[in-house]
Amino acid sequence: MTRYTPDLLAADAEEFTAIRRDIHRHPETAFEETRTAQIVADKLTSWGIKIHRGLATTGVVGTLQGNRKGQKTIGLRADMDALHLQEKNDFEHVSTIPNKMHACGHDGHTTMLLGAAKQLAAKPDFAGTVHFIFQPAEEGHGGARVMIEEGLFDKFDCDAVYGMHNMPGFPMGHFAIRTGAMLAASDSWEVTFKGTGGHGAMPDRGTDPTFPAAQFMVAIQGIVGRNVAPAQAAVLSVGHIHAGTPGSPNVIPSEVLIKGTARSFAPDVRALLERRLAEVAAGIAQAAGCTAVSKYHRRYPALVNAPEQTALAVEAAAMTVGRENVEANTAPLAGAEDFAFMLEKKPGAYIMIGNGGTGEGGCQNVHSPLYDFSDEIITTGAAYWMNIVQLELGDAKQ
Ligand SMILES: [Zn+2]
Ligand SMILES: [Zn+2]
Structure with missing residues (x-):
């Protein structure tokens, strides 16, 4: 069995660095990745890979048969979209x-998968x-979910799926992964407290929704602290508050809108957050003579790595960079990722590839206006993808 290491792909480094930087110069956001998709389609076609276009508007799927007979099929996934950021x-x-x-x-994820496809x-x-x-549309728009809804796995059945994301603050040439929940479910919620409102000097003549709203923002941390089991994890954060008008500080508003995010790793904790947010809002509102209308939007599910594919991903990473550079039991992160939708449908594994340390002269965190993908890891990521194919479809599995 061939073991692929980054140095085996060194001859491709310049070509793929140029592709990555070209995509970086021309960022495209959710469902508008037409130029990027064209580059992907053109490259795959030029290497003799059959392509399908149009799933989730700009999605591209390349299909490559091995030169030996085999029934097994795997999916390797990269996201193509950019962010709204200067x-x-x-x-x-x-x-x-x-x-x-x-x-x-x-841009780097797309390039690493192209690098593997070419080889x-x-x-x-x-x-x-x-x-x-x-x-x-990975960033907040669930492009993976849309591809699935439009028939991704009906058209391209996969026995297993694999994903990868770069990770600033983690050295280049390193990988990190864990079995089970690795990234959080990301949900949004909103509560509107309603009262009569009235004159700020005479609160006794009406009901004031700002009063329960203030208590609610404190009380929800009690959901995390008192309702979620100590060994479980959850985050509730308030991200938006709206009430009244700036020019009328002596008017008690009749409505207060509060919006926030909810993160969790286990389905029962997710259900608990949904239920308790509404209960706490209703109870506090009632005590203040007000009412509360709660909404909870389930957005991205937790990203859950399957044991068998995670073990295989650890092997593939070890083949790429050496076992000592693979963290096989990394801590879960409260961030979210829409590859989770694919992992709900198919067993698979999602791995983090080090993008280099942060700090002085190092790389900034993702979503920073000073972030950049490290071109040095293109061949590392491409070699990892090739080792996944080796382990899934190569000699060892025959
Ligand atoms: Zn992101
Ligand atoms: Zn991302």
Whole structure:
């Protein structure tokens, strides 16, 4: 079995650095990744890979059969979208589009998967089928969910799916993963407290929704502290408050709107947050003679890695960078990722690849206006993808 290491792909480094920087210069946001999708489609086609376009508007799926007979099929996924953010870097490949930026490294994710596709197409020494899944709209718009709804796994059935994200603050040439929940479910919620409102000097003549609203913002931390089991994790944060008008500080408003985010890792904790937010809002509102209308929106589910595929991903990472550079039991993060929708449908594993340390001269965190994907890890990520194919469809599995 071939073991792929980044140095085996060194000859491709310049070509793929140029592709990555070109995509970085031309960031495109949710469902508008037409230029990026065209680059992906053109490259895959030029390497002889069959493509399908149009799932979730701009999605591209490349399909490559191995040169040996095999029934097994796997999906390798990269996201293509950028963020609404003004880039503050001053290097030559800085974004040319105002208020759009590849600040999460999806330019690099797309490039790493292209790098693997090129090599695998040149030497498809495996048994079975690989689907290269390039998805739009990871950032908050659930492009993965839309691709699935539009028939991704009906058209391209996969026995297993794999995803990867770069991680600033973690050295280049390192990987981190864990079995089970690795990223959180990300939900949003809103509560509107309603009362009569009235004159600020005479609160006794009406009901004041700001009073229960203030208590509610304190009380929800009691949901995390008193209702969620100590060994479980959850986050509730308030992100928006609206009531009254700035020019009328002597008017008690009749409504207060509070919006926030809810993060959890286990389905029962997620259900508990949904239920308790509404109960606490209703109870506090009633005590103040007001009412509360609660809404809870389930957005991204928790990202849950399957044991078998996670073990295989650890092996693939160890083949790529050496076992000592693979953290196989990393701590869960409260961030979210829409690859979780794919992992709800198919067993698979999602891994973090180090993008280099932060701080002086190092890389900034994702979503920072000074972030950049590290071109040095393109070959590392591409080699990892190739090792996944080796382990899933190569000699060892025959
Ligand atoms: Zn992001
Ligand atoms: Zn991202």
